[in-house]
Amino acid sequence: MTKNISIGSGAIYPVVKGTFYDLPCPANLSVWWGLGSLLGVCVAGQVLTGWFLSFYYTAHEDLAYSSVIFIMKEVNFGWLMRSFHINVANFMFVCLYFHVGRGIYYGSFRMYKVWATGVVLLLLVMLTAFTGYVLPWSQMAYWAAQVISSMVTAVPVFGGDIAMWVWGGYAVGNITLKRLFSIHFLLPFVILGVFFLHLIFLHVTGSGNPLGLDSECNLVRFHSFFTVKDLVGVSGGLLIVVFMISFYPYSLLDGGSFIACDYMETPASIHPEWYFLFAYAILRSVPNKIGGIVLLLLSILVLFVLPEIWCGKMEGFCFYPGCQFLFWTWIFNFIILTYVGSQGVDQPFVMAGEWGTIYYFLFFPLVGIMQHLEDTFSKKSQYAS
Missing domain, CATH: 1.20.810.10 (Cytochrome Bc1 Complex; Chain C)
Known part of the structure; x- marks a missing residue:
């Protein structure tokens, strides 16, 4: 090239x-x-x-x-x-x-x-x-x-x-x-x-x-x-x-961050920086400690499998209306998880974190199914015409 x-x-x-x-x-x-x-x-x-x-x-x-x-x-x-x-x-x-x-x-x-x-x-x-x-x-x-x-x-x-x-x-x-x-x-x-x-x-x-x-x-x-x-x-x-x-x-x-460390006084609320809050919300959404840690790691590692899931005829989501909808709702869900991670362990934030976590991971198989359905529908439409 x-x-x-x-x-x-x-x-x-x-x-x-x-x-x-x-x-x-x-x-x-x-x-x-x-x-x-x-x-x-x-x-x-x-x-x-x-x-x-x-x-x-x-x-x-x-x-x-x-x-x-x-x-x-x-x-x-x-x-x-x-x-x-x-x-x-x-x-x-x-x-x-x-x-x-x-x-x-x-x-x-x-x-x-x-x-x-x-x-x-x-x-x-x-x-x-x-x-x-x-x-x-x-x-x-x-x-x-x-x-x-x-x-x-x-x-x-x-x-x-x-x-x-x-x-x-x-x-x-x-x-x-x-x-x-x-x-x-x-x-x-x-x-x-x-x-x-x-x-x-x-x-x-x-x-x-x-x-x-x-x-x-x-x-x-x-x-x-x-x-x-x-x-x-x-x-x-x-x-x-x-x-x-x-x-x-x-x-x-x-x-x-403006107070010197005090080993004897635990802060009322401990949370990470804003760019970790989505993962922190995923961690808290699972009652089991080790389960939460596994999902925390998978929240990033799942990106590795995206190329294996996608088998569409087109290159990206931008050519599939259904996949576009799933993508933008996933982005909105990411923002919601970030907000939930900054809040306390109270309702409705606990439930929002649980549903947000489910959709965060469900998004990846859903886009694979959606692009397959859209490709199939497009092929049938071509034959019909």
Whole structure:
């Protein structure tokens, strides 16, 4: 495919040139295909600001919170770096969820290797976000670490031993914090590695497009057709981040994040960041602890099986009215689960979480059945005409 638009005398281009200049892309890509570039810029920004913050952060249970306050008040532009780090993390998850939604709607999951590495990236970013949330060792951070890390105790027979290995002792404490900081510092490098693997598979298979057509006869270079378009998207994203940093730098943080850790006082409500709330609602919807943990993991892992379920003649949901209806109701259900996860364990939120969980997983077999019915009906209509 690259031979159709290759330039120059050499047959092999450097990776950077092949990615940002000569990459052949379908000419009809919409603005939704710019989220990948925006996410790449977000990752770069997080790595740079995280590297800066690590200069002053101290991974010790008695000093972690104080070191964060020191960064905010004493370090030149420390408040800016931390605010940028926090808000870009939130903005990055918005882009990630839109990116996954676009991949489902337009059938990008049919390119299995690209899709699988993308799901792995989603899991890695979630793990990185959780370990980063714990590092300030504030009241909410400590108790969130206590609740999440205690889930491994549900593992039969070996649960207690696994928990002690994760904690580094008999309870969440100083060793746990050091381990989480090490993981948080190393994971971005793993993310970068998988990100480049994601790009390599994208080079091999080529990009999808809104029409889902074989577009090898209508390819254009990434530069300057899409670099300009992506730069506009990145500029818009940066404006949103700058606005958040300037006027609402910590509006997305829980109030417990501004209180030093107190081992003797449990907060009235413990819940994760907003981008984990849908999974938290799924976890709470199952009375059995281990069952809830299994569904929590499956809420992301189920994305791996979507390419196996889909066998439609068309590329994506956008060509099937029934599948479109299921998709948008699934998106609405995702929003409902996010809201339910932020509420207490009361009615009607408990029932809403249970029904929302059922539909979240039922969606995947339903779209397989729906596309089969629509293909069958379309074929019969053709014969009838």
